[in-house]
Amino acid sequence: MRPPNLRTSLLAVLRNVTILGSGSGGNSVYIETGETRLLIDAGLSARQIGLRLAQIGRTFDSISAILLTHEHGDHTNALSVLAKRQSIPVYCNRLTQEAVADQLGFAFPHRQFATGATFEIGDVAVESFAVPHDAQDPTGFMIRTAASTIGLVTDLGHVTRLVIERLRRANILILESNHDVQMLQDDVRRPWHLKQRILSRHGHLSNEAAAAAAVQLASEELKHLVLYHLSQDCNQPGLARQAVGEQLAKIGASHIQVETAAQDSPMAIYNLPEIPTPQPAV
Template sequence: MFSLTMLGSGSAGNSALIATDHCKILVDGGLSARQLVLRLEQCGVMPEQLDGVLLTHEHGDHICGLEVLCRKFDVPIYCNALTAEAVRCDSSFERHRNWRIFPTGSGFSICDITVQTFPVPHDAVDPLGFAFYAGSGSLGFITDLGYVTKMIVERLRHVQTLVIETNHDEKLLQKDTHRPWPVKQRIQSRHGHLSNTAAAGVIEELLPGKIERVVLGHLSRDCNTPELALETVRASLAKHGNLNVEIHCATQFEITPQFRIGETEPGAFQPTFENAFFQNAL
């Protein structure tokens, strides 16, 4: 068995904790280092226990607390080469030497958690989605993407829990007066963000299947609400007779409950990979 806790998700910052008895991984570090530490403590985890931070991409709402957290507690950063290069453009990362660089599309293990990576369409240098496996549990993780490719659907076909972005309500985005038209076009583009309706369509495409739970995330603070996102997805599933899937919504300012995924198989633990298994960023 392993668990998922969303530490915070939204326009202002994103981070999630994936944990087993032997392993603690953050997906992204987009909250301040102080908030990351505080929210980890709410989960009963000290930052010194982290086995790594796995990056989806280099945008600020996914890395803003990364440098301080990883430098202070010497936490490894797992990412692909282009993301590492983009992150290291910030001179504050020059002193960090604990990198684990992997090819996009590769799979590897961190302790007893297996990670499968795959590309997603977004306006970053080499953005990623993930599928995680531990024991008999499986978790899909896709945030920050403009649409879902056939390959992404296949990578997520057998996951039990899915984290997916529901960034905006299409009507609220059109009515928004704070964003100029080019920004709205970017958000709605094939390298932008999924709307509530688009995310609902992805979930439908994964059913019938193993999916038991969906966690909605990365909601716009101006162009969406948890109520709208939940209503849209639930209505879509009900329309197609899929009433047995749990639907939850992560928020910006508080952690979610701990979602337990699968059962732990005896002997599943493996030692953490050493540096030699990964190219280190120089």
């Protein structure tokens, strides 16, 4: 359902969704409408985020806000630089704000929301909801623009009924698909306690769990499914796409385009061409 107070002008149309990078080395998503430019998480270095924004013709100067899912470094890495140099407001809940301020060692410009609240930034409405993960108060987001909705849920040990309810009817869904369980179990570099943490109900989603969630969220409206936060060592893009694609094929959801986000290069999910400025008639 569209919030009634969103302007339905052409400007409010979703213009760009780009995964700037995703994986345990850092996560960040750029979303742009006519009036609003958001980063969800800023877990790459500030330099990398700047370089990748430049690749799509954008700079930090035009960013309206940074939304934080939680305080882990792979979601907040750039804040140590950005919070000092830029005056971009950071939207997060109180416990996340306190945890990040502790990490940084200084207070940073922020706007607090209560988890579960809906708030507006320019012409978008942001719905927040709790997810189960070993952080202070981790959240997922549903971003509503006048014409499209984008759901993002990452870093969660299991998919709750609330997560499914809040992400229903997203047009673009960015969903964690962290590891292949067998690859994780076979991995010799990770100590046993870390594997237990990843596999726990407050850890990270496996490909199989992501596939089960995708089946539950496979509405007519869902066009793009981006598998997000893939483990470098314990997953492969092809394995993740196969695990999810097979389950979607079983329910005949062939209209959903399944893609995997990469750590090292940005990926545009959605990019409307610039509206040409009308030239005066001569």
